[in-house]
Amino acid sequence: MKLYNTLTSKTEEIDLSEKKINIYLCGVTVYDECHIGHARTIIVFDVLRRFLESKNIEVNFIQNFTDIDDKIITRAIEEKMSPENISTKYIESYFRDFTALNVRSATKYPLVTENIDEIINFITGLMAKNKAYLGLNGVYYRVSAFPEYGKLSKKNIDQMNSGARIEIDETKADPKDFALWKFSSQNPTWPSPWGKGRPGWHIECSAMALKYLDSKIDIHGGGQDLIFPHHENEIAQSEGLLEKEFAKLWMHIGMVTIKSEKMSKSLGNTIKISELIRTTGPNVIRLFCLSSHYSKPLDYTESIILELKNKWRQVANAYHELEYRTKNKIAVENQGANPSEFNRELTQYFEDFEKELENDLNLSMAMTLFFKFINKLNQILSANNNLSMMFLNHCSITLERFLRIIGLEMKTMDENVRLEIEKEIKKRNQLRKDKKYDEADKVRSYLELKYNIDLIDHKNYTFWKKKTIDDI
Numbered sequence: 001m002k003l004y005n006t007l008t009s010k011t012e013e014i015d016l017s018e019k020k021i022n023i024y025l026c027g028v029t030v031y032d033e034c035h036i037g038h039a040r041t042i043i044v045f046d047v048l049r050r051f052l053e054s055k056n057i058e059v060n061f062i063q064n065f066t067d068i069d070d071k072i073i074t075r076a077i078e079e080k081m082s083p084e085n086i087s088t089k090y091i092e093s094y095f096r097d098f099t100a101l102n103v104r105s106a107t108k109y110p111l112v113t114e115n116i117d118e119i120i121n122f123i124t125g126l127m128a129k130n131k132a133y134l135g136l137n138g139v140y141y142r143v144s145a146f147p148e149y150g151k152l153s154k155k156n157i158d159q160m161n162s163g164a165r166i167e168i169d170e171t172k173a174d175p176k177d178f179a180l181w182k183f184s185s186q187n188p189t190w191p192s193p194w195g196k197g198r199p200g201w202h203i204e205c206s207a208m209a210l211k212y213l214d215s216k217i218d219i220h221g222g223g224q225d226l227i228f229p230h231h232e233n234e235i236a237q238s239e240g241l242l243e244k245e246f247a248k249l250w251m252h253i254g255m256v257t258i259k260s261e262k263m264s265k266s267l268g269n270t271i272k273i274s275e276l277i278r279t280t281g282p283n284v285i286r287l288f289c290l291s292s293h294y295s296k297p298l299d300y301t302e303s304i305i306l307e308l309k310n311k312w313r314q315v316a317n318a319y320h321e322l323e324y325r326t327k328n329k330i331a332v333e334n335q336g337a338n339p340s341e342f343n344r345e346l347t348q349y350f351e352d353f354e355k356e357l358e359n360d361l362n363l364s365m366a367m368t369l370f371f372k373f374i375n376k377l378n379q380i381l382s383a384n385n386n387l388s389m390m391f392l393n394h395c396s397i398t399l400e401r402f403l404r405i406i407g408l409e410m411k412t413m414d415e416n417v418r419l420e421i422e423k424e425i426k427k428r429n430q431l432r433k434d435k436k437y438d439e440a441d442k443v444r445s446y447l448e449l450k451y452n453i454d455l456i457d458h459k460n461y462t463f464w465k466k467k468t469i470d471d472i
Contacts, residue, residue, distance in 0.1 A: 001052075001358045003219070004295060006227060006250040007152050007235075011360050014218065014249065020058045023049070024209040024247070026222035026230065027109070029066040030090035031075040034097050036271045036285075036300060037263055041223045041253040043289040043407070044363070046103045048219075050405045051357050062212045063106040064205060065091055067113050068188060068198055083188055084113075097273040101282045102409045110208045112199060116190045118207045119199045122241060123180045123192075131240045132180055135171040139181040139194050141202075143174055146236040152250060153228035178202060178233050202233035206246075210238065220247035224254055224295075254297045271300065283315075283408050284308050290363045290406065311371055318377045319403075319410055321463055322396050325381075330461050331389040342380055343394060349373035350398050357405070370402055385459045421451055425462050428455075 005012045014021070025045050028038055042063075049059045066072075067087035076083040112119075123139055126132035131145040143149050150156070179200035181192055189196045209217055222231065231250060238246035255262070258269040276285050287308045292298050325331065349369050356366040377395060380387070403409070428443035444455055447464070456463045 002360050003249055003251055004360050005248075006252050009154075012249060016052075016055070016057055019056060020060070021052060021218045022060045022213045022216050023062070023219045023221070024205070024213055024217050025061070025063040025106075026205055026220075026226055027064045027066065028094065029069050029071055030087045030094065031069065031071040032090060033093050033272045033274055035263065035273060036276060036289075037223065037256040039097075039101065039273050039276075039285060040256050040289040040298060041221075042098060042103055043101065043286055044253050044294045044361070045221060046407055047290060047357075047363070047405065048361055049104065050407060051354075051361075054401070054405055059107075060213065061106045062108050062110065062209065064110050064112070064208050065094075066201070066204060067091070067111045069201065073186065087111075087113075093274070097277065100277050101273070101285060102407050104407075108212055110212060112204045112208075113188075115204070115208055115211065116199070118211050119203055120181075120190075120192050122203060122207045122210075122237075125241050126180065126237060129240065131237075133173065134194055135169045135177075137169045137171075138179045138183050138197060138200070140169075140172055140177040141180050141233070141237050141240070143176040143178070143236065146240050148239075149176075149236050150232065152232045152235055155228055155232075178229065180237070202230055203237060205230070206234050206238045206241075209234075209247075210242075215242060215244075215246075217247035219249050219251055221251035221253070224252045227252055253294050254292075257297055257299045259301055260299055280305055280309070281312070284312050286407055287312060287367070290367055293364050294361055311374075314371075314378060315374050315408065316410065317465055318374050318381065319399060320465055321381050322377075322392060322399065324463050325387075326389070326392050326396055328461070329389065331387055331392055342376075343391065345376060346373060346395060346398055349376070350401060353402065367406075370406065373398075373402065417451070421447060421453065421464060425455065425464060429462060 001014050001016065002011050003014060004010070023045070025042070028034060045061075049061055052059050065087070068083060072083050072086050076086045079086065081089075123132060126141065127134075127139070129145075131142050132139055133142055180203045181194060181197055182200055183195050183197040185196070189198055209220065220231070220234075227250075235246055257263065258271065261267065261269060263270050273285070284305065288300070288305065289298070291304070291308070349372055353366050353369040353373075356362040356369065377399070380395075424443055424447055428440045428447075431437075431440035431443065447453055447455065448467075452467050453464045454467055456465065
């Protein structure tokens with residue numbers, strides 16, 4: 001498999017020979033609910049992980065929570081809560097959102113507050129190498145001690161302060177030097193050899209990545225907004241301490257815009273995941289996040305969401321009709337059609353889908369192939385009543401393989417409701433046989449009104465499906 005490496009600006013082969021891979025994904029700062037930009041990054045990495053695991057690759061996936069930060073303290077003051085309660089509140093919100101989005105749990109979710117000793121030891125090591133020094137407001141990393149500084153972001157010296165979190169401290173040796181430890185008297189604070197305070201932003205991920213992945217990081221990733229200064233500083237301090245490569249490959253996810261505008265609280269256009277789950281549904285959110293190449297910007301518009309809702313309806317139709325036919329054995333054994341050309345075509349779609357994922361996780365083309373598979377499957381199902389069980393099972397298995405990698409999940413209907421619907425359909429079919437069409441139409445109307453379903457009459461059976469997306 002090949003992925004684009006931000007560090008080298010090249011698409012590179014990932015070494016999977018040991019059937020193991022270590023991934024570190026920079027997680028969220030838990031001072032607010034997650035938005036659609038967070039969803040895109042985490043869902044893309046979820047698909048990468050699912051694909052690797054489908055190839056029997058063991059994935060050690062570490063994703064941190066920054067649970068102490070100035071933003072958390074500010075929010076705690078606003079909400080008259082402790083910083084710990086704020087971080088707990090929004091960690092719980094994170095898990096509600098991403099469980100609903102069918103994102104697999106990370107191997108470990110380390111917290112900054114659980115790794116203060118490791119952070120202090122890391123800083124102590126840098127000071128011993130004269131790569132960090134004591135300033136008026138804290139301990140700083142000496143950027144001049146790392147000649148390769150800027151190699152990830154490709155920024156020149158004049159650009160480096162743009163977008164950085166600059167600490168006002170006249171005792172800093174260089175404006176580019178960044179805080180490893182911040183002195184503070186405002187709780188929460190921790191004792192350190194240099195004074196009471198808390199960690200700087202960048203040091204946290206370096207310490208946790210090295211602790212949980214033992215300096216064997218195959219892929220380190222996050223949103224493109226983290227390239228500078230966060231990931232640039234991670235490289236400087238980590239390679240400054242280790243004096244060797246920190247991570248083999250750096251993978252970054254493009255930003256989500258709203259109607260071509262950057263998301264911003266000041267503009268009031270930030271879309272929270274919890275709101276989207278209620279109004280759009282988790283599967284459509286996943287389809288949106290996977291609808292273009294992961295490294296490109298992705299624009300959110302209502303027209304795109306409407307289009308994806310229609311596509312999801314087609315997926316759900318194929319899934320439920322296959323499920324209905326296989327569960328009720330609506331097939332002609334031995335003499336049923338088992339079109340080899342359909343078998344080959346459907347299988348080819350999946351094989352090409354995998355090839356696109358292997359080619360720098362080309363989600364745009366991969367999802368196009370998935371929808372071509374769905375369209376073809378729906379055509380076959382609507383045009384053929386005498387398909388063999390062998391063919392239907394093959395279709396079901398292939399569809400499940402697609403869904404497992406993409407991370408789409410069908411909502412399960414209550415069994416009592418399903419039995420009630422099928423009981424009424426059986427009653428209606430008998431009425432039609434008896435030519436009691438008015439009474440049969442009343443049963444159809446009853447089912448449509450009570451359960452919001454459409455009935456589709458085939459030659460020897462009646463299939464039903466939801467009129468709207470059964471996903472919300």
